[in-house]
Each structure stands twice: as structure tokens, then as C-alpha cells.
Amino acid sequence: MTDARPDGGEAATETDRRSVTARIESLPDPDQLFAVVGRELRTVVRTRAYAALAVGYAALVVALAGAGGASGFLPLTLDLLTYVELLVPALAIAFGYRAVLGDARRGELDVLQTYPLSKPTFVLGVYLGRVTALLVVVLVPLLLVGAVVPFVGGTQSSVLATHAGADSAFLYLRFLTLTALFSMVGLGVALAVSATADSVRAAIALGLGFLVVLVVGLDVGIVAALGAGVVGEGSLQWVLALSPNSAFRGLVLRTVVGAVSTSSVRAAVPAANLAGLAIWLVGSLALSIWAAWDD
Amino acid sequence: MTQDSRRTQARGRTVATVEGVGHAFGDLTVFRDVSFEVREGTMTTLVGPNGSGKTTLLRIVAGLLSPTEGTVDVTRRSERAVGYLPQQPSFRSVFTVEETLRFYADLLPTDVDVAAAIDRVGLSGARDRNVDALSGGMRRLLGIAQATLGDPSLVVLDEPTGDLDPRMTEYVFEVLVDLAESGMAVLLATHNLLGAEKADDVALLDRGGIVVRAPPDEFVGDADADSLAEAFRHYVSGDADLTVRAGAGGGDDQ
Numbered sequence: 001m002t003d004a005r006p007d008g009g010e011a012a013t014e015t016d017r018r019s020v021t022a023r024i025e026s027l028p029d030p031d032q033l034f035a036v037v038g039r040e041l042r043t044v045v046r047t048r049a050y051a052a053l054a055v056g057y058a059a060l061v062v063a064l065a066g067a068g069g070a071s072g073f074l075p076l077t078l079d080l081l082t083y084v085e086l087l088v089p090a091l092a093i094a095f096g097y098r099a100v101l102g103d104a105r106r107g108e109l110d111v112l113q114t115y116p117l118s119k120p121t122f123v124l125g126v127y128l129g130r131v132t133a134l135l136v137v138v139l140v141p142l143l144l145v146g147a148v149v150p151f152v153g154g155t156q157s158s159v160l161a162t163h164a165g166a167d168s169a170f171l172y173l174r175f176l177t178l179t180a181l182f183s184m185v186g187l188g189v190a191l192a193v194s195a196t197a198d199s200v201r202a203a204i205a206l207g208l209g210f211l212v213v214l215v216v217g218l219d220v221g222i223v224a225a226l227g228a229g230v231v232g233e234g235s236l237q238w239v240l241a242l243s244p245n246s247a248f249r250g251l252v253l254r255t256v257v258g259a260v261s262t263s264s265v266r267a268a269v270p271a272a273n274l275a276g277l278a279i280w281l282v283g284s285l286a287l288s289i290w291a292a293w294d295d
Numbered sequence: 296m297t298q299d300s301r302r303t304q305a306r307g308r309t310v311a312t313v314e315g316v317g318h319a320f321g322d323l324t325v326f327r328d329v330s331f332e333v334r335e336g337t338m339t340t341l342v343g344p345n346g347s348g349k350t351t352l353l354r355i356v357a358g359l360l361s362p363t364e365g366t367v368d369v370t371r372r373s374e375r376a377v378g379y380l381p382q383q384p385s386f387r388s389v390f391t392v393e394e395t396l397r398f399y400a401d402l403l404p405t406d407v408d409v410a411a412a413i414d415r416v417g418l419s420g421a422r423d424r425n426v427d428a429l430s431g432g433m434r435r436l437l438g439i440a441q442a443t444l445g446d447p448s449l450v451v452l453d454e455p456t457g458d459l460d461p462r463m464t465e466y467v468f469e470v471l472v473d474l475a476e477s478g479m480a481v482l483l484a485t486h487n488l489l490g491a492e493k494a495d496d497v498a499l500l501d502r503g504g505i506v507v508r509a510p511p512d513e514f515v516g517d518a519d520a521d522s523l524a525e526a527f528r529h530y531v532s533g534d535a536d537l538t539v540r541a542g543a544g545g546g547d548d549q
Binding site for chain 2: 108
């Protein structure tokens, strides 16, 4: 609509009906995405609670690696695997459970809706900013303890060995890559918790609930289903892919441990496990986008 | 008394048209058939008892809530049609005033003069101060500066002076008058009737609709009162011969 101006000229204006703000649900705008990512990263870097979590996690990783002896990359992976399964989801929940909820409680989500910012852009920006910080916090200590292995490890360790059947830094890098993927899924779940909870108390309850479900609940459910005959042994590998923790564990056992094991590791179907993790990640982000604010 | 103010009609073109708007939360009707216009270069204050639906109406005008009936048209002159200040504005505490506004400015496709926005509300001396080191009044001013980013044609403010001391309240109203004089349309809800006297129009939302809308002097004069506060009590107590819109309802401001 073009309105006549008091000065007799014309200004290109348009009228929004009902939805006053322009919400263009299209591909994320790169500039806006960058702005949101930067805001999240700076928030994490400047918040002392996150720094404390990072230091605590790093100290724990170093202690666990030291306790295990770190005699090689494969032993180190096996020493850390169970703890990573527990610690990474916990860290992810801590990093993400208030990300969207905090903006909602401060009234900033209302304010954001008066800008030409789409929900996908906002949610993806929050996710990318937080997951970048989480990946640094999770991976740097793992990299550091891995870097020590060639210097303190036994005769089995060698950063030069790359062929199958030998311990190798490349196997450890696979573990780190899978841990990064696992962290991304965890943060996605945390963001979904943050977007759907309507109070801090609800977010904490949901976050802890998801933590229990992810770390223990799904595996217990699968075992129960197996015991009850609901799930057959033949389909167990596929059902395990539905649990992020089982999928991550299966991938590590298959692609890291299985690479040097003389017996085949039947715990996982890598493609199914990757698909399982991808479904959790995409599903969580989709839920976050849908729930971030009412259209 | 007409609901359209002669003084308002003398100002610029219509920026927002609210027509037959109503809202209900489930079976609870907050208001019905609310119609009014806001013109550029004017300040309109929405007053009314607690629970009359002021916040709900402002959220509808700002596009944050869909009305259950009626329409809201806002004429945009930039990428951002409406600036909004929530009732208790707060921002991430680890950012400075300038960083906070820079983030919001970066969401707009055009270059925004953040320094000018800070100057406009008088926060230049605190531009490098962290949000958690701001007083309640300064935080409100930061929220107002944010609401003006991108040169929206309409700025909607929910209780911009709530909990502020008299001196800061007066200053905030001065800032809002300046905004209106710069050409923006300003629509705010307030319980501060001294400040409301600075507005071009005062609209009273009560008993499910807008029962009076007039310039402050007419608002007071038609109630045969000496002040807006006295007139407010007159209208709200039901002494006046008012044509109250149908579907009266109550409830807290949502």
C-alpha cells in the first residue's frame, strides 16, 4: 500500500494486517544468524558458571585418563567412553536448558518478534553458538589427554601406526569425532527442553528427566523389551540405534574398538546409529523451532 | 464525547488502525469491539484498572498476540513496523548497553545508528556499562532505545514508568514526548496519570472496552473533574453516563 505523505510526496509503505511484524519463514539470513551466534558465544564465554563447568569437566577428564594409565589411544578411549556417555549429556543440558527460556523470561523473545527475524534463524543461531562453545569445552580436554599418550604410553602406542589392527591416534580421532556428534545431539535435546519449558523449574525437571532417559532409561527400556520378547535379537542392533547413548556407544565400539579387534563387534549398525543420532538432532531442532514462540 | 480526538486528527496520517478487536482467554472475554486509530507524531496513553486488558491489547497491537476478533493494521515505513517495550524489560546481564543495542541493530537489514539511539534516551554516559550495573530506570531507558531501533512507525510501551521514582518517571515521559515529536506514533499503557497528561490522547480501557478516549483536557473536563486522577475515578466508578462496549469481562493483565 502506498500512502500519501503530508508533504504531498509518496512513501513506499505497506500495511501488515493481524501479524504486524514481518516473519519471513525462509532460509536463515546469514547476517542475522551471525549476530545470534555471536551473542550466544559471548554469553557463554562471559558467564562464570559455564567456565566453572568447563574447568570441572576438564579436571575430571584428566583425572580419569590419569587413573586409567593412558597406555594407548584405544585403552584411553575405553577408559573414557562410559564417562563421556554420562558427562556429555549433562554438560549439554547445562549449556542449553536456559538458552531460549532465558530470553523468554526476560521478555526478549517478545522483543525479538518485532524484528524481521525468523524462528529458524533465531533457533539455529542459538544452537550454533551454544554448540560451538560446548564442542570446545568437551573436546579440548579430550585432545589434551590424547596428546599425552605418545609420551607416557606403553609400547603399543604410536601416532605413526595407521593400519588396521594397531592402536593409533586416528582411532582416537574417530572417538573425538563421534563425541562431537554426540555432543551436538545432546545440545539439540537441551535446546528443545529450553524452548518447550515455561519456567526454570520445568526446564530443570525436563532436563534431568531427559538426562535419565538418555543415559539410562532408553537402554533399560530396550533391555526390558528384549527380555519380554517385544524386541527380537535380530532387530536389537536396529532398536539400539533409537537411543542416542546406545548409538554413540555402538559407533565407538564398531569404528574404534572394532577396527583393532580380531572378533567382529556386532553391537551396532553404523548407518543405523548415525541415522538415529541424526533423527534426534533434527527432531530436537525442529521441536525447538516450532516451540520457540507462537506464530 | 467522540472517541476520536480532534487533536489527534489534526496530526499526521494514521499509523495503526485497530478495528473491532476483541480477545478472550478461553471463556473469559477480556474486551470486545475495541476500535481506535493511532496517528504519527502523537502519544496515546492507555489507562485502566488492573485486569482491564491493557497488556493484552498492547500485545495484540504489537503483533505478539492474535486477537480472537477484529483486525489491526499497521503502516510500516521501515523493515520494522512496531517497536515494543515489555512491562518488565530485561536484557542479558553480561552485555554492555552498546552491545545490547548493537545485537538488535544487527538483526535489521539497514545500518542503524546505535550511538544516536543511546543518545536519544540519555544513556550516553552508560554506553559501556554492563546491563546488570544499570538502575531500574536506566534499564527501562535501554528498553525504550531498543524499541526505537530501525525507525518503526509505531512504538508500543507497556508500563514504561512502572516502579520508577518520580524524577525518572518524569524523564521517561519527556523522552516519549520527544519520540512523538520526532514523528513516531507512541502508544503506551500506564498507571501514571500525571505522565498521561503529556499525551495527545488518553484512552480508558474498562469493563470490556474503551469507554472514553479524548485529549487530557477533554477527558478531565467531561468528567467535571480537576485532574486526570479524579476523572479516572469518575469513569471507573461508573458514575459517568458511558456507552460501555458489549461483552465486559475481567481478568489480570495477561
